[in-house]
Amino acid sequence: MTFPESRPRRLRSTPVIRGMVAETRLSAADFIAPLFFDARISRPEPINAMPGQQRWPVEAAAEVCGPLAEAGVNAVMLFGLPDYKDDEGSSSWQDTGVVQQAIAEIRRSCPEMLIITDVCLCEYTSHGHCGLLDGNSVDNDRTLPLLARQALSHIEAGADIVAPSDMMDGRVGAIRGALDVHGHSDTPIMAYSAKYASAFYGPFREAAESTPSFGDRRSYQMDPANVREALKEVSLDLAEGADIVMVKPALSYLDVIHRVREAVQVPVAAYNVSGEYSMIKAAGAAGWIDEERAVREVLTSIKRAGADLIISYHSLEAALAIRSGRWS
Numbered sequence: 223m224t225f226p227e228s229r230p231r232r233l234r235s236t237p238v239i240r241g242m243v244a245e246t247r248l249s250a251a252d253f254i255a256p257l258f259f260d261a262r263i264s265r266p267e268p269i270n271a272m273p274g275q276q277r278w279p280v281e282a283a284a285e286v287c288g289p290l291a292e293a294g295v296n297a298v299m300l301f302g303l304p305d306y307k308d309d310e311g312s313s314s315w316q317d318t319g320v321v322q323q324a325i326a327e328i329r330r331s332c333p334e335m336l337i338i339t340d341v342c343l344c345e346y347t348s349h350g351h352c353g354l355l356d357g358n359s360v361d362n363d364r365t366l367p368l369l370a371r372q373a374l375s376h377i378e379a380g381a382d383i384v385a386p387s388d389m390m391d392g393r394v395g396a397i398r399g400a401l402d403v404h405g406h407s408d409t410p411i412m413a414y415s416a417k418y419a420s421a422f423y424g425p426f427r428e429a430a431e432s433t434p435s436f437g438d439r440r441s442y443q444m445d446p447a448n449v450r451e452a453l454k455e456v457s458l459d460l461a462e463g464a465d466i467v468m469v470k471p472a473l474s475y476l477d478v479i480h481r482v483r484e485a486v487q488v489p490v491a492a493y494n495v496s497g498e499y500s501m502i503k504a505a506g507a508a509g510w511i512d513e514e515r516a517v518r519e520v521l522t523s524i525k526r527a528g529a530d531l532i533i534s535y536h537s538l539e540a541a542l543a544i545r546s547g548r549w550s
C-alpha cells in the first residue's frame with residue numbers, strides 16, 4: 223500500500239494513540255546514576271563543568287541515594303576522589319578508601335540500592351593514567367593485578383557489581399579470577415568493553431580530577447573510527463567472563479550500540495557520558511533548546527539503538543519526569 227491508502231499520520235493524531243504505538247519506552251529501572259564521592263570534603267561541592275551534579279562527602283550517601291531510590295532509580299555507579307594519590311593508585315584498594323566507605327554508607331541508608339563500582343586507576347594515580355607506568359607508556363600486564371585487587375576490595379566492602387573501565391587487555395579475566403578465588407563467583411562484571419578515546423569525557427575529568435598529567439589515553443582507549451574492533455573487544459570480554467558489556471560514550475556511538483546488541487546475548491549498557499550531559503545542560507540554560515524534551519529524546523535514542531541499561535547523569539530528572547507522567 224502506498225499513499226493515499228497508506229497514511230502514517232493516522233497513528234499520530236493524539237497523545238493516547240502515539241503512546242499506544244510507541245516502540246520504545248523509558249522506565250526508571252533502565253537507569254544507573256553515576257555518583258562522585260570525595261574523601262576530602264565535608265559538604266557537597268557543585269561540579270562546575272556538570273551543572274546539577276555534585277561531589278559528595280561519604281556522609282552524604284543517604285542524602286544522595288534517598289531521592290534516587292524514591293524516584294525508582296535502583297542502581298548507582300560509584301567513582302572516588304581519594305585523599306592521596308601515588309604511582310600505583312594504592313588508595314583505590316584500601317579498606318578505608320573513599321569508594322569502600324561510600325559503599326558501606328549506601329548499604330546502610332539505601333539497602334536495596336544496586337551498587338556498581340567503576341574500577342580504574344586514573345582517579346588514584348599521581349600521573350592520572352589508567353595503569354602503572356613504564357617510562358611514558360602504560361604497562362598492561364603489571365596493571366592487571368592492581369585492578370583485580372581494587373575490584374576485590376570493592377566487592378568485599380559490599381558492592382554488587384564491578385565495572386572495569388581502564389581498557390587494559392585481559393582485565394576482565396584477571397578480575398574474574400580474583401573474584402572467583404575469593405569466593406565471589408556469583409558477582410557479575412559489567413565490562414566497559416567498547417570504550418572510545420573521547421573528547422566527551424572532558425567534564426568528568428574535571429569532576430574526578432583524573433586528567434592525565436601528560437599525553438592522552440589513545441594507547442588504550444579505542445579509536446572513534448572503529449566499529450569492528452568494538453565487536454572484537456566485546457567478544458574478548460565475554461570470553462573472559464563479562465556478564466554485561468558496555469558501549470561508551472553513547473550518542474556518537476549509537477551504531478556501535480546497535481551492532482553490539484545484534485551480536486551478543488547478554489545485556490548491553492550504554493554510558494551517556496559527562497560531555498553529552500553538559501552540552502544539553504549548557505544549551506538548555508542558554509535557552510537554545512527545550513532541555514527536558516532534549517533529555518527525553520537523547521535517552522530514548524540510546525534505548526532505541528539497543529541499550530538495555532543506561533548510565534546517565536540525567537537519571538534522577540528522567541525518573542522524576544517519568545513518574546510525573548510527563549513522558550508518557
Ligand code: PBG
Pocket residue numbers: 340342344352387388422423424425426427432439494495496497
Ligand atoms: C575512568 C572513567 C572515565 C569515565 C568513566 N570512567 C574517564 C576517562 O576514561 O577518562 C568517563 C565518564 C564520563 O565522561 O562521564 N577511566
